[in-house]
Amino acid sequence: MSEVRTxxxxxxxxxxxxxxxxxAFYAWLLAKHYNGKFLLRIEDTDQERLVRGAIKQIVExxxxxxxxxxxxxxxxxxxxxxxSWDGAPDIGGQYGPYIQSLRLPRYKEVAQQLIDSGHAYRxxxxxxxxxxxxxxxxxxxxLPGYSGYCRTRNVSAEKPHVVRFKMPAKVSLVLQDAVRxxxxxxxxPLRDSVLLKSDGFPTYHLAVVVDDHDMKISHVLRGExxxxxxxxxxxxxxxxxxxxxxxxHLPQVLGPDGKKLSKRHGATAYDAFRDDGYLPExxxxxxxxxxxxxxxxxEQEVFKIEEICRRFTLEHVNKAGGVFDYNKLAWMNGxxxxxLQPDDFVARVTPFLEKAGLKVDPQRFGAIAPxxxxxxxxxxxxxxxxxxxxxxxxxRDMQQMFKKDIDRAKARQILTLSLERLTKLEAxxxxxxxxxxxxxxxxxxxxxxxxxxVLRIAVTGKTITPPLFESFAALGREKTLSRIxxxxxxxE
RNA sequence: GGCCCCAUCGUCUAGCGGUCUAGGACGCUGGCCUCUCACGCCGGAAACAGGGGUUCGAGUCCCCUUGGGGUCACCA
Numbered sequence: 001m002s003e004v005r006t007x008x009x010x011x012x013x014x015x016x017x018x019x020x021x022x023x024a025f026y027a028w029l030l031a032k033h034y035n036g037k038f039l040l041r042i043e044d045t046d047q048e049r050l051v052r053g054a055i056k057q058i059v060e061x062x063x064x065x066x067x068x069x070x071x072x073x074x075x076x077x078x079x080x081x082x083x084s085w086d087g088a089p090d091i092g093g094q095y096g097p098y099i100q101s102l103r104l105p106r107y108k109e110v111a112q113q114l115i116d117s118g119h120a121y122r123x124x125x126x127x128x129x130x131x132x133x134x135x136x137x138x139x140x141x142x143l144p145g146y147s148g149y150c151r152t153r154n155v156s157a158e159k160p161h162v163v164r165f166k167m168p169a170k171v172s173l174v175l176q177d178a179v180r181x182x183x184x185x186x187x188x189p190l191r192d193s194v195l196l197k198s199d200g201f202p203t204y205h206l207a208v209v210v211d212d213h214d215m216k217i218s219h220v221l222r223g224e225x226x227x228x229x230x231x232x233x234x235x236x237x238x239x240x241x242x243x244x245x246x247x248x249h250l251p252q253v254l255g256p257d258g259k260k261l262s263k264r265h266g267a268t269a270y271d272a273f274r275d276d277g278y279l280p281e282x283x284x285x286x287x288x289x290x291x292x293x294x295x296x297x298x299e300q301e302v303f304k305i306e307e308i309c310r311r312f313t314l315e316h317v318n319k320a321g322g323v324f325d326y327n328k329l330a331w332m333n334g335x336x337x338x339x340l341q342p343d344d345f346v347a348r349v350t351p352f353l354e355k356a357g358l359k360v361d362p363q364r365f366g367a368i369a370p371x372x373x374x375x376x377x378x379x380x381x382x383x384x385x386x387x388x389x390x391x392x393x394x395x396r397d398m399q400q401m402f403k404k405d406i407d408r409a410k411a412r413q414i415l416t417l418s419l420e421r422l423t424k425l426e427a428x429x430x431x432x433x434x435x436x437x438x439x440x441x442x443x444x445x446x447x448x449x450x451x452x453x454v455l456r457i458a459v460t461g462k463t464i465t466p467p468l469f470e471s472f473a474a475l476g477r478e479k480t481l482s483r484i485x486x487x488x489x490x491x492e
Numbered sequence: 493g494g495c496c497c498c499a500u501c502g503u504c505u506a507g508c509g510g511u512c513u514a515g516g517a518c519g520c521u522g523g524c525c526u527c528u529c530a531c532g533c534c535g536g537a538a539a540c541a542g543g544g545g546u547u548c549g550a551g552u553c554c555c556c557u558u559g560g561g562g563u564c565a566c567c568a
Contacts, residue, residue: 011568046567127566134565143494144564162566180497188495197566204568228496228563251498258560286504289517293505299516301504318498318505321561325503328518338531375530385529437527452527464529 004036005218008062008069009208011043012054012083015269016061018324019223019253019261022287026250027221028067029288029312036218039071040091041211042099044081045201055083061270063089065280066305071215073098095215100207107202110210110240111163111195119239120195122161123150145191163196165205165232165239173231178219178248178314185231193232205229209236217245219314224249224321225260248314251291252321261324277352277379278329281305282336286329288312290322302335334377345373349382356383358390365389367474371466385465389475394461394483398490401454405446412491414444414454419484428477433469458487 008024010016031038040062042055055078062069071093078084081101097103114120123146130146137144146164155161167190175183195206202210212220227249237244255265267273273283288308289301295316303311337345346362346369353360365386372382388394401411421436422428437455441448452468459480465471472480 009568013568043568049567123566130566141493164566183496185495190495191564194566199566201566203566208568223562224497225562226568230496249497252561254561256503260562289504291504295506295508297506297515299506301517320498322505323503325518328504331518334530371530377530434527441527448527450527456528462528466529468527 002218003216004031004034005039005216006031006036006221007039007041007212007215007217009041009043009211010058011046011049012051012058013046013049014051014054015271016054016058017261018268018270018273018283018287021061021065021270022253022290023221023223023250024062024067025065025284025288026292026312026317027219028069029309030219030221030314031070032309033312037070038067039093039095039215039217040069040073040098041215042073043204043207044099044101045197045204045207047101047199047201052083056085056088057271059088064270064274065284071095071098077102098215100211101201103207103211104200104202106214107196107206107210108200111202111206114165114195114239115163117239118166120163120165121151122155122157123164123192123194124155124159124161125149143189143191146193148192151192160198162194162198164192165195165236167192167232167235171231171235173234175230175234175247178246179251179317180224180227180249180319183227183230188231190231205232205236209233209240209242212245213237213240213242219246219248221248221250224252248317251318253287253290254321254323256323256325258321258323265324266326277381278333279336279340279348279379282333283329285336286332287324290324291318292316293318302332330377337376337379338374340373342370342373345369349373349379352379353383353386353390356380356387358383358387360390364474364476368466368470371470375466384462388460388462388465388471396457396461396487396490398457398487400463401457403450403453405450406454408491411454412488414440414446414451415458415484415488415491417444418455419481419488422472422477422484423481425477428473428480430469430473433472437469455484459483 006027008027010020028038040059044050055073059072069091072091074092074096075084075088075090077097077099078088081099111120115122133147134144150164151166170187171185171190172187173185177183193205194203196202230247234244253261255261261268267276274280284305285303285308292312293316294311340348346366349372350360350365368386368389372385375385376382402408417440418437421440422433425432425436437452438448441451444451453463456465456468457463459475460471
């Protein structure tokens with residue numbers, strides 16, 4: 001097989017969406033699997049919907065997941081359109097520019113070629129005319145679209161115009177799609193689509209065909225929403241007498257309601273996931289598994305990225321859309337968090353603690369971190385669990401101490417005696433702490449559960465914390481004792 | 493509405509005619525472990541949308557119905 005070359009070709013019209021990211025992952029995985037090349041191309045042909053900074057977000061978003069294109073817009077290209085930024089990776093490549101607004105002459109050239117060969121024509125119909133035409137067609141319940149009025153009018157190139165494709169009257173086509181198999185259009189009517197807009201920019205249809213051809217793309221991976229316009233693209237390849245790439249129309253990522261995943265489903269931008277405390281490797285693993293599985297009876301679901309790379313082929317890409325299950329993602333994120341090296345976990349979670357307003361003491365946190373690591377699914381969940389270590393004053397809801405076996409007097413007794421025994425400890429460490437507290441429970445005829453509950457609230461203010469002795473040891477003698485003392489006073 | 497795509501537990505999926513009394517995972521749930529919460533372990537409920545064919549034999553192939561989705565711009 002000749003070299004596999006795939007591309008991710010987003011239009012910079014907004015934030016990078018997780019569904020779109022998956023398309024990039026698949027394209028990247030396919031290229032890597034076959035030792036090919038993965039490129040990033042910016043499709044900025046809609047000047048009205050451009051969003052400044054979107055390209056940066058796309059590039060950085062991919063990088064966050066470890067997806068680095070082999071070919072992509074160079075810094076020079078970026079600055080030509082005023083979208084460069086500090087620290088932008090200067091990638092480039094021999095098939096550039098990789099930004100469509102920088103390739104306008106090429107599209108014009110191909111459009112002219114199509115006019116010359118009789119496959120396209122200039123059209124100067126006004127939007128008003130088109131609008132009226134469309135309304136009439138709708139009223140007659142016809143297929144809405146351009147009638148072909150200018151086909152034979154030979155509109156001058158001097159006048160403002162668009163270039164339209166001369167669509168055959170009835171079209172029958174067959175596509176061998178790499179994920180869907182045979183897709184056929186049998187004698188369908190199609191209208192003359194615009195190829196080149198009046199502002200000199202190409203439409204998606206022209207640009208994508210020209211660039212995929214020029215950049216020697218071997219596999220076109222895109223969402224299945226593109227399937228209905230594929231006949232146009234196929235016809236374009238034929239009119240140009242270009243070899244077609246392999247098409248793979250990917251199933252969509254759906255929201256919980258079964259509709260295409262979008263903003264209204266909540267967090268879908270990659271940076272929202274990042275801020276919510278998801279690990280990129282977990283998100284990547286999870287998202288790839290919507291619409292692809294290793295097959296072959298494999299029952300494992302958590303894979304290293306290299307492993308996914310090794311096993312990824314189009315054969316096991318599903319046809320049906322898949323719902324994005326936040327629940328399962330959270331579970332998987334927890335699995336990834338637990339598998340982190342302890343110091344790596346500390347490094348990743350510390351920014352989240354700081355963002356929660358905690359002044360983190362590395363010493364104290366390091367002691368308790370492994371216990372936190374095992375208890376959270378999102379990095380954002382760590383802060384409330386260790387807050388007691390890093391604040392001066394804690395809030396306590398005393399009512400939570402009182403259970404069936406424990407009233408106010410009992411709580412005081414527990415705290416007073418604990419304080420007494422703990423104070424006598426030579427080394428304020430985990431084992432010695434346990435050594436005095438457990439016997440005390442027995443002495444008082446209490447189960448450790450309820451008794452430790454009282455101490456937990458007294459010292460941490462929470463009902464959910466890392467293990468008690470470990471928490472005390474991490475907090476240190478002074479603070480632990482003073483908080484117990486404080487609570488005793490509060491109970492009076 | 494036209495065209496196109498899709499259809500296995502609530503969700504992600506395995507299954508490529510017999511090994512399926514349909515497997516795994518999330519979630520849910522019963523239990524064990526246990527200082528709270530988690531983790532871990534053991535168990536449970538839960539699916540081939542319906543109807544026709546083809547075949548000795550259909551979750552697996554074909555057709556229809558139903559249901560869902562996408563798309564019909566000088567947006568991608």
